[in-house]
Amino acid sequence: MPDAAPTTAALAAYETLTRRFAQMGHITNALGILGWDRATMMPSGAAHSRAESIATLSVLQHGIMTDPEMAGLLDAADVADDPWKVANLHEMRRVHAHAVAVPSRLVEAMSRASSRCEMAWRTARRDNDFASLLPLLTEVLDLTREAAQAKGAALGLSPYDALLDQYDPGTRQDDIDPVFHRLSTELPGLIAGALDHQRAHRVPTLARGPFDTAAQAALGHTMMRTVGFDMSRGRLDVSLHPFCGGAEDDVRITTRYEDGNFLNALMGVLHESGHALYEQGLPREWHAQPVGAARGMSLHESQSLLMEMQICRSHEFMTWAAPVVARALGGDADDPAWSADTLYRQVTRVHPGFIRVDADEITYPAHILVRYEMETALINGQMSLRDLPAAFNERIHDLLGLTVKEDRLGCLQDIHWPSGAWGYFPTYTLGAMIAAQLREAAQRDNPALMEEIGRGDFTSLLSWLRTHVHHRASSASTRDIVADATGAPPGPDAYLRHLRGRYCGE
Amino acid sequence: MPDAAPTTAALAAYETLTRRFAQMGHITNALGILGWDRATMMPSGAAHSRAESIATLSVLQHGIMTDPEMAGLLDAADVADDPWKVANLHEMRRVHAHAVAVPSRLVEAMSRASSRCEMAWRTARRDNDFASLLPLLTEVLDLTREAAQAKGAALGLSPYDALLDQYDPGTRQDDIDPVFHRLSTELPGLIAGALDHQRAHRVPTLARGPFDTAAQAALGHTMMRTVGFDMSRGRLDVSLHPFCGGAEDDVRITTRYEDGNFLNALMGVLHESGHALYEQGLPREWHAQPVGAARGMSLHESQSLLMEMQICRSHEFMTWAAPVVARALGGDADDPAWSADTLYRQVTRVHPGFIRVDADEITYPAHILVRYEMETALINGQMSLRDLPAAFNERIHDLLGLTVKEDRLGCLQDIHWPSGAWGYFPTYTLGAMIAAQLREAAQRDNPALMEEIGRGDFTSLLSWLRTHVHHRASSASTRDIVADATGAPPGPDAYLRHLRGRYCGE
Structure with a gap:
């Protein structure tokens, strides 16, 4: 039996909510541009003035x-049986529950503690001095655990799940544990196999620079247009740390150019373009409403990694890209230093190392597994922060065979924990898994997919992503979006197949 | 006898007000960056999203x-006898009175009518069709008069003064009328004298381009640093219409480069730098408070015109600048086409024309006088809009000796009236008068001033402006700031002396 039709008052309450959420959405857009500007354009002396503006807008938004x-x-609100309105109301309730679950006293204490800790972390990392960071990091962790408990109590979640839910709505530790356990079992063997395979195939030398910055930027624009980035609704600029930001209909990605290496900027542009295509593909009729937002960090990362790792680090893509790259940067397309094979081997080179952000595709998940194990144990009270360095280093050794001798190459390397971002790390590898699964499904639906990519034709790929991921926005859970797109909920099989195929020649 | 000391409650009310006004100030800063971005960086497809963000922030600010x-x-608020706090409270009351004087129904009606009229104006100007604009312009004028009456009643001002007061607090039609009357009497003779003088001195030919845009931008940066622009608290970029905008500690000016002429961009940069130096020189301890804002449009324009017209169109400045310009743009400093004399003659060339924004220094005020006469008559109900074109053209003929044959070269040329900016025009010429008066005073205080400028040394000029204008912000009226700086209230004498000296060789 269907529910009773919503009353006029219930429908009116929903309409009022859409106006208030739209107002918050417009503020989010303003904050997106102010944040982008801070990272790309703002003169150094404006830092204080900008911080005040951003804080004021955040306070006003929080007040609404x-x-x-x-x-x-x-x-009071209710809607008729339009599934998007139903989902929108559901999302409104979810984000509201998150916003009010933590008392503002605690929000402020966390904000202050993490600002302080982040400052201290810059020095501690430089000086390789975990002990000096310990008191401030303890404060951040204690406050995070307190907030996680409050949020968990309000949302009916465990503390760690409450944190995770902020970044990746609906994802739970119970989903992740078995998957990451399997990865941690298989990864050491996989990496060993990849290194064996690589020893049998010398990686050829890449063209050396200097490469003109303007030429690299023009190449970046060419690549953006190729993958389907709408240049009338976005930009490419330069920042110290690459990101995808901006606002609705105004998606701004950044990269950083090196004189002597064009590949990092190029692959960075393709990565951020994957994020940007997701944002540009969200349904315009639901702009500024909660249901119109991207689903969560796993799915977002799946879009950047699908584009960068699955598609653009393929031999097919490099076959098309190599002459385009050579032409753009003044190279000789017939010189082996500019060949598709050279580019492909370079972007799939395996080299186990200490630093997560420099890791290659196959060793990257090892870094995430270690961080996930550490942060779940810390949040759940199963480990003391004092024991973090030793535990971290032990697991890096288990998974990568490397001995961490300095904490700056170990548990001090990332900004996430000092800045209060606990529960974020697993989304990187969940994203990589989903990317592989989506790519398999897209290829199943269109067996000519990689042939098209080999001609620089991204039309059918983008159309498939639009339909199966982008257009769905937050109208369903990550799990359901992936299951509907691929026939199965998120899992590690496609990912492991992809790694074995690309790196172990299986 | 001194007033009684303020009560604790009165002081507390003032403190509450400073927090609320700071919040509004931080929103103004955010709007400044969003507006700058729209003109310089924003992709075309983001126009709607940006308009929503700007409208939302404006509504929130208005709500506060x-x-x-x-x-x-x-x-309730009161302050002790700190004159800055007294002035701040006075400014708070003034801007609040302006904000609440016009009912929001009327504000909205004006906003809609002027948006419509501005759109129609673009077509009407192109098609030279005043009749088609008349109904919409009548609507804008009627609503403006209604708002001016409401504002005037609330502030105890005549309708025109109420409009003027929005742009130039404290300036009144009764102050302007006699001054502008004197200008309109003397100007035709002055312009005739300038043309006679010019006929006796051929204007040499300037170097022709193309001039590289990057080289022009580098030259712009050199000039900004020379005049004292703090590059750590501002930027130079490109936009269709040059402006000075941005935020506190983040003053952003723009220009537009032409391949074949470097002088327009260069003089534009110096003009906007004058505005920017004012903004950068406002007292930082009063940032985001009403008393810390620039005083008004006359004084603001005086700063840009002092820099551009009084200082940088001087022979002394060009003596220093000519070799710098030649070097920056790849010219030969010994070639007469790049000489100081050529540059000086070019930037002081007189050529009466129809278009205000293209006018030279000496004919520019004629354009303003005509517009001021028209808009006061229209607002005060002494003239009908239907009679505007004929009246406009008649006065242009009186003052400039030119016969307007097309309204697009006459009363249709400016965006001000269609967009609802009535009461703005006189501030251009008031600014020019004040600029001349300030320059005379600065030179009286430092007779070596122009010698210093001739060495590219702006230190003492900037220091004088900081003390006498910038640092005073809105702590006193325009009249008092000018009188304190120069020994007399704003008047036309220095301006007329300057024009006679520069253009008639007197």
């Missing part, structure tokens, strides 16, 4: 969300 | 200003 009327409106 | 508690706080 936590307005006392909001809870009543969310209780 | 018109919050029902605000009037009570402003009534």
Whole structure:
């Protein structure tokens, strides 16, 4: 039996909510541009003035969300059986529950503690001095655990799941544990196999620079247009740390150019373009509403990694790209230093190392597994921060065979924990898994996919992603979006097949 | 007898107000960056999203200003005898009175009518069709008069003064009328004298391009640093219409480069740098408070015109600048086409024309006088819009000796009236007058001033402006700031002396 039709008052409450959420969405867009500007354009002396503007807009936005009327409106609201409106109301309730679950006193304490800790971390990492960071990091962890408990209690989740849910709604530790356990079992063998395979195939030398920055930027634009980036609704600029930001209909990616190496910037542009295509593909009729937002960090990372790792680090893509790259950078397409094979071997080179952000595709998940194991144990109270360095280094040795001798190459290397981002790390590898699974499904639906990529034709790939991922926005869970697109919920099989195929020649 | 000391409650009300006004100031800064971005960086497809963000921030800011508690706080607030706090409270009351004087229904109607009219104006100007614009312009004028009456009633001002006060607080039609009357009497003779003088001195030919855009931009940066622009708190970029915008500690100017002429961009950079130096020189301890803002448009324009017209179109400046310009743009400093004399004659060339924004220094005020006469008559109900074209053209003929044959070269040329900016025009010429008066005073205080400029040394000029204008912000009226700096209230004498000296060789 269907539910009773919503009353006029319930529908009116929903309409009021859409206006308030739209207002918050427009502020989010303003904050997106202000944040982008800070990283790309802002003169150094404006840091304080900008921080004040950003803080003011955040406070106003938070004020709209936590307005006392909001809870009543969310209780009263109802919609007819339009599934998007139903999902929108569901998302409104979810983000509101997150926003009000933690008392503002605790939010402020966390913000202050993580700012302090992040500052201290810069020095501690430079000086390789974990002990000096320990008191501040302990404060951040304690406050994070307190907030996680409050949020968990309000949302009916365990503390770690409550943190995870902020970045990746619906994903739970119970889903991740078995998958990551399997990865951690198979990964050492896989990496050993990849290194054996690589020893049998020398990696040829890449063309050396210097490469003109303007030429690299023009190449970046060519690549963006090739993969389907809408240049009338976005930009490419330069920042110290590459990112995808901006606003609705204004998706801005950044990269950083090196004189002597064009591959890092190029692959970075393709990675961020994957993020950007997701944002540009979100349904415009749901802009500024919660249901119109990207689903979560796993799915977002799946879009960047699908583009970068699955598609653009393929031999097929490099076959098309090599002469384009050579032409753009003034190289000789017939010189082996510019060949598709050279480019492909370079972008799939395996080299186990200490630093996560420099890791290759196959060793990267090892870094994530270690961080995930550490942060779940720390949040769940099964480990003391004092024991972090030894435990971290032990697991790096288990998985990568490397001996960490300095904490700056170990547990001090990432900004996430000092800055209060606990529960974020697993989304990188969940994203990589989903990327592989989506790519297999897309190829199943269109067996000519990689042939098309080999001609620089991304039309059918983008169309498939639009339909199966981008257009769905937050109308369903990550699990359901992946299951509907691929026939199975997120899992590690496609990912392991991909790694074995690409790196072990299986 | 001194007033009684303020009560604790009165002081607390003032502190609350400073927090609320700071919040509004931080939003103004955010809007400044979003507006700058729209003109310089934003991709075309983001126009709608950006308009929504800007509208949302404006509504939130207006909501803070018109919050029902605000009037009570402003009534209750008092400060000790710190003159800056007294002035700040006075400014708070003034901007609040402006904000609440016009009913929001009327604000919205004006915003809609002027948007419509501005759109129609673009077509009407192109098609030279005043009749087609008349109904929409009538609507804008009627609503403007209605708002001016409401504002005037609330502020105790005549309708035209109420409009003027929005752009130039404290300036009144009664101050302007006699001054502009004198200008309109003397100007035709002055312009005739300037043309006679020019006929006796051939204007030498300038170097022809093409001039590289990057080289022009580098030259712009050199000039900005020379005049004292703090590059750590500002930027130079490109936009269709040059402006000075941005935010506190983040003053952003723009220009537009032409391949075949470097002088327009160069003089534009120097003009906007004058605006920017004012903004950068406002007292940092009063940032985001009403008293810390620039005083008004006359004084703002005086700073740009002092820099551009008084200082940088001088022979002394060009003596220093000519070799710098030649070097920057790849010219031969010994070639007469790049000489100081050529540059000076080019930037002081007189050529009466129809278009205000293309006018030279001496004919520019004629354009303003005509517009001022027209808009005061229209607002005060002494003229009908239907009679505008004929009246406009008649006065252009009186002052410049030119016969306007097409309204697009006459009363259709400016965006101000269609967009609802009535009461703005006189500030251009008031600014030019104040610029001349300030320059005379600065030179009286430092007779070596122009010698220093001739060495590219702006230190003492900037220091004088900092003390006498910039640092005073809105702590006093335009009239008092000018009188304190120069020994007399704003008047036309220095301006007329300057024009006679430069253009008639007197």
